[in-house]
C-alpha cells in the first residue's frame with residue numbers, strides 16, 4: 110500500500126450480470142511507471158472509469174495520494190491527471206488557450222495559469238508550439254499536449270488509457286519516452302495498453318485478463334528469459350485464475366496472480 114501514489118485494493122465491478130473486474134489489487138508508488146497490460150475486453154477502461162470517478166463501486170477501495178475516492182472524491186480527483194483514449198482538445202483554440210481553459214477548471218487563473226501552462230509545455234518539449242492552433246498539430250503532438258494538460262494541476266498520479274492508439278511508430282516511442290521521464294521525475298504513472306513493446310524491463314507490470322490481475326511485479330523478474338509478448342499471450346490464453354507464485358517474497362520480484370488483499374475472497 111502506497112500513501113502518496115495510487116492504491117487499488119480488492120476492486121470489483123459488474124455491468125448487470127456481467128463481471129468486468131474482480132479482486133483487482135495494485136499499488137503504484139511515486140516515481141514508478143506501471144504498465145497495465147491487457148487484451149481487448151480485459152477491463153482496462155472499466156478500471157479507469159472507477160479511478161476517475163465516472164463509475165463507483167462498493168467492492169474494494171481506491172486511494173489516490175492517501176485520499177479514498179469513495180469518501181473524499183474531490184480530494185482524490187484533485188490529485189489525478191487523466192489522458193483518456195478519445196482526444197478531447199478544442200481544435201480551434203491555440204495550445205496555450207486550451208491549457209489556460211483547463212487550468213481555469215481547476216481554479217487556477219491569471220499569471221499562475223500562464224506559469225503552469227509554460228511549465229507543462231516545457232516538460233513535454235512543446236514550448237515552441239504554444240501559440241499554434243491545436244488543429245495544426247500532428248497526432249503525436251496533440252497527444253503530448255493532452256499529457257501536458259493533464260499535468261497542469263500538478264497531480265501525484267497520471268493515468269493514461271491506451272494513449273498511443275492511432276499514432277505512428279516514432280510518435281509512439283516519443284510519447285512513451287516522455288511519460289517514462291515524468292515517472293522518473295516522481296509521478297506515479299498507470300499506462301493502460303495492449304502493446305507489449307511499450308513496456309520496459311524496469312517498469313512495473315500488471316497483466317489484466319478477464320477482469321483479474323494475472324501477474325504483477327517488475328517486468329524483468331516476471332518474464333525471466335521469456336519474451337514479454339510470448340509471456341503475455343501464454344498467460345492470457347490460460348484460465349484467468351491464480352497460477353503460481355514466482356518468488357516466495359512476492360513484492361520485489363512480483364507474483365503471478367497479483368497481491369491478495371487481506372480479507373478479500375475474490376467474489377463480489
Ligand SMILES: Nc1ncnc2c1ncn2[C@@H]1O[C@H](COP(=O)(O)OP(=O)(O)OP(=O)(O)O)[C@@H](O)[C@H]1O
Nearest residue numbers: 124127128129147148149150151152153154155156
Ligand atoms: N456498458 C457495458 N455493458 C456490459 N458490458 C460491458 C460494458 N462495457 C464493457 N463491458 C464488458 O466489460 C468487460 C471489460 O470491458 P472494458 O471496456 O473495460 O475492457 P478494455 O480492457 O478496456 O477493452 P478495450 O481494450 O477493448 O477497450 C468486457 O467484457 C466488455 O464487453
